[in-house]
Amino acid sequence: MLLIDKYAYFNGLKDVHPLEKMVFALSLMLFSLTVRDMTVSLITFTVMSALIIFAAKIPLSYYLKLLLLPGFFILSGTITILISFTSKFTSFSNIWWSWKVGNWQIFISDDSIGTVINLITVVLGSISCLYFLTLTTPITVILSVMRKLKVPSLLVDLIELTYRFIFIFLETALAIHQSQASRLGYGSLMKGIRSLGLLTSSLFLGVLQRSGHLTMAMNARGYQENLSYIEDTYTYSSRNWLIAIVILGSLIFINEYL
Amino acid sequence: MKRTNWKTIYFVILLLFVPKRAMAMHIMEGFLPIEWAIFWWAVTLPFLILGYRSIRSKVRENPETKMMLGLSGAFVFILSALKIPSVTGSSSHPTGVGLGSILFGPLAMSVVGSIVLLFQAVLLAHGGLTTLGANAFSMAVCGPFIAYFVFKGATKLGWSFSFAVFLAAAFGDLGTYVVTSIQLALAFPSEVGGFMASFSKFAGIFALTQIPLAISEGLLTVVVMNFLKKYNLGELKLLRVLSKEAR
Numbered sequence: 001m002l003l004i005d006k007y008a009y010f011n012g013l014k015d016v017h018p019l020e021k022m023v024f025a026l027s028l029m030l031f032s033l034t035v036r037d038m039t040v041s042l043i044t045f046t047v048m049s050a051l052i053i054f055a056a057k058i059p060l061s062y063y064l065k066l067l068l069l070p071g072f073f074i075l076s077g078t079i080t081i082l083i084s085f086t087s088k089f090t091s092f093s094n095i096w097w098s099w100k101v102g103n104w105q106i107f108i109s110d111d112s113i114g115t116v117i118n119l120i121t122v123v124l125g126s127i128s129c130l131y132f133l134t135l136t137t138p139i140t141v142i143l144s145v146m147r148k149l150k151v152p153s154l155l156v157d158l159i160e161l162t163y164r165f166i167f168i169f170l171e172t173a174l175a176i177h178q179s180q181a182s183r184l185g186y187g188s189l190m191k192g193i194r195s196l197g198l199l200t201s202s203l204f205l206g207v208l209q210r211s212g213h214l215t216m217a218m219n220a221r222g223y224q225e226n227l228s229y230i231e232d233t234y235t236y237s238s239r240n241w242l243i244a245i246v247i248l249g250s251l252i253f254i255n256e257y258l
Numbered sequence: 259m260k261r262t263n264w265k266t267i268y269f270v271i272l273l274l275f276v277p278k279r280a281m282a283m284h285i286m287e288g289f290l291p292i293e294w295a296i297f298w299w300a301v302t303l304p305f306l307i308l309g310y311r312s313i314r315s316k317v318r319e320n321p322e323t324k325m326m327l328g329l330s331g332a333f334v335f336i337l338s339a340l341k342i343p344s345v346t347g348s349s350s351h352p353t354g355v356g357l358g359s360i361l362f363g364p365l366a367m368s369v370v371g372s373i374v375l376l377f378q379a380v381l382l383a384h385g386g387l388t389t390l391g392a393n394a395f396s397m398a399v400c401g402p403f404i405a406y407f408v409f410k411g412a413t414k415l416g417w418s419f420s421f422a423v424f425l426a427a428a429f430g431d432l433g434t435y436v437v438t439s440i441q442l443a444l445a446f447p448s449e450v451g452g453f454m455a456s457f458s459k460f461a462g463i464f465a466l467t468q469i470p471l472a473i474s475e476g477l478l479t480v481v482v483m484n485f486l487k488k489y490n491l492g493e494l495k496l497l498r499v500l501s502k503e504a505r
Contacts, residue, residue, distance in 0.1 A: 005381055033292040033388060069383050070286040077289060080459040086450045109449060126288030130387060134380045154314055161328025162373050169336045197481025200337065207333045211325040
């Protein structure tokens with residue numbers, strides 16, 4: 001399930017300075033969201049996907065699977081925008097399709113088709129930027145950049161602790177879930193709710209106990225206010241900055257003049 | 259006999275309305291226009307700052323709270339990653355909002371919930387960074403506050419603990435979806451009928467699929483709270499550090 005995290009640690013771009021990747025991905029994402037232009041979004045999507053597949057060497061099949069994940073949201077979100085209702089006496093000039101039922105008519109207008117196509121391309125463009133960031137940069141590295149950018153340390157510590165413990169609890173939860181399921185604990189809806197309730201409460205007890213143990217361990221090591229970690233060192237590369245500036249610059253040029 | 263009827267009705271509703279993959283929970287990356295993304299970030303920020311401050315003062319008093327909140331974040335993430343059981347084999351995850359705000363209080367929950375949303379976007383590709391403000395407002399601010407006030411109100415009315423917990427969790431869950439529908443309708447009003455028409459369409463799709471799940475989450479939270487009350491009373495008292503309303 002957390003394959004996305006594994007790729008973040010092992011990929012072709014893991015040695016690139018995280019700030020370079022963050023600035024690149026976020027500025028492209030914000031640009032394509034601000035202009036909301038089909039061409040810009042499609043170019044962003046192509047460039048980002050190419051980088052993800054060829055530079056970061058993420059398997060194509062996995063990347064396609066990731067792109068399908070938000071499928072349901074896109075479907076339900078765009079269908080609601082696409083289809084409109086009105087009373088049957090109203091008439092429009094730019095209707096692409098309509099159907100009269102009783103006193104109502106269901107219709108799809110040309111404008112809403114335009115909106116939906118535009119929306120889908122913008123979503124593809126910006127989601128490829130998000131995937132580029134999460135598939136090439138581990139959370140811990142992003143957090144160390146956030147620390148350097150003077151994000152409040154308590155907040156970063158909270159995020160870091162959450163991250164560390166997600167995997168431990170996930171393992172426990174899945175083991176409990178498996179043993180419950182093998183005893184038909186999820187055989188019916190009511191059993192399922194009871195089993196999940198047992199799982200949740202015993203997991204919660206584990207959370208409380210572990211937090212006590214963790215405090216004790218930290219105190220034994222002279223814990224004061226902040227958690228400190230050893231950080232990896234990265235070097236800036238002028239080539240990467242140049243690539244980022246050229247890509248962003250040409251997108252701005254395309255948007256302005258074409 | 260009455261019990262079976264109730265179960266059958268629930269079963270039928272679930273079969274009718276729950277789609278195969280109800281992953282419609284968070285607004286995805288890029289879906290909201292940039293103005294709305296910024297607007298929702300601006301609305302959420304005050305709550306995050308207030309929550310951060312309340313956490314900071316509690317951590318100063320009692321350093322254990324930091325570990326506890328961080329670990330609770332992981333706990334809520336796991337809850338949201340586990341599937342809520344339902345008969346159709348479809349799945350949607352509980353928001354964990356009701357449980358969290360009853361245990362930790364709504365302000366602390368707004369920070370913890372936002373962290374969870376961040377990880378859902380980054381680790382599960384569910385939600386997004388620019389839409390994090392909007393998602394945090396519906397799931398980490400509105401949900402917890404609704405759950406909290408419903409819980410307080412129901413307790414004040416003298417209703418039983420279980421019923422209060424059920425209502426709090428179910429309404430917190432439903433409220434999250436209603437707010438999400440409002441956010442989507444504001445960003446994409448219908449050509450005819452504007453905001454209201456668009457809202458009823460989004461709410462129709464989201465809230466209807468969500469009602470049976472809200473009931474499931476309500477029941478689940480009751481079961482959890484009862485187990486906790488029965489076996490882990492000592493630990494729950496520890497939580498009074500975090501919120502006075504835990505019992």
